Amino acid sequence: MTVLHERRPPADPATRAAAVRAAARRMRLHVLNMGEVQGQGYVGQALGVADMLAVAYVDQLRLRPDDEHWPERDRFLLSTGHYAIALYAALAEAGTIPVEELETYGSDGSRLPMSGMASYTPGMEISGGSLGHGLTVAVGMALGLRHQGSDARVFTFLSDGELDEGSTWESAMGAAHHRLGHLTAMVDMNALQADGKTDTVMRIEPAEDKWAAAGWFTQRVDGNDVEALLAAFDAAAEQAAPAGRPSVVLCDTRIGRGVPLLETREKAHFMRIDPDEWELCRRQLAEGDS
């Protein structure tokens, strides 16, 4: 059996970052290829968070890609079901989903529906999408794993829109109360929601202060800076986990990152992309440095 990502000592920092960056670039290409199948989708977010998910899947998670129910695996809970396309790209990169299967994205009978369904997709731990629930489930899962004596870690991925939800803050306080040092949240602070810019829908800043007040080890980084992401996850593991503090990494990302045509789209929450634009998107990705 192939064993990927057992917690091994990291390679030298440059090699480690280069591996993550290369994975993120392949994931962005997967996202464009899947998006083209439907001609539309949550493509901008997925391009924006490719670096975050690459750090998680290439560097952090302890997984066996061909045994998605391995009890000792680290858990990754995607709270934002509409980001499923980003997770499929990561699962393909991790080897849990065959790359060729990405062509079925969103089609009838596919294991890869446009909104995430855990019962369909190997490696997808929960059906997110009813927003504001991922952290609550993660807290319960982290408590359950501790109860079982497992040393598995729990990661959950939230969006900035989910910081509007009361359930997020209840579970944030619960995680600190229960000293869940093996729980890490990563938040896509892309400054956007379905109804417009985040600061016009609900002001959530200063977000760091709110997480810190709830008792979390809190860091804020450029979510498209791989070195900064790696340093943040290292600090969480070294400084917070042994002290029993849950960690959050607030990641400021750029929608459409790596594809200038999409970085500047007005309607970015759900993108419709013309048939002749996909090739241009791929070319821009290939020419860029992301």
Ligand SMILES: Cc1ncc(C[n+]2csc(CCOP(=O)(O)OP(=O)(O)O)c2C)c(N)n1
């Ligand atoms: C509980 C709940 N309320 C509303 C929605 C509808 N909805 C789907 S995506 C979305 C935007 C949420 O913000 P965010 O995830 O930050 O948006 P994005 O960054 O993807 O534009 C909303 C309100 C939902 N899925 N669940």
Ligand SMILES: [Mg+2]
């Ligand atoms: Mg958002």
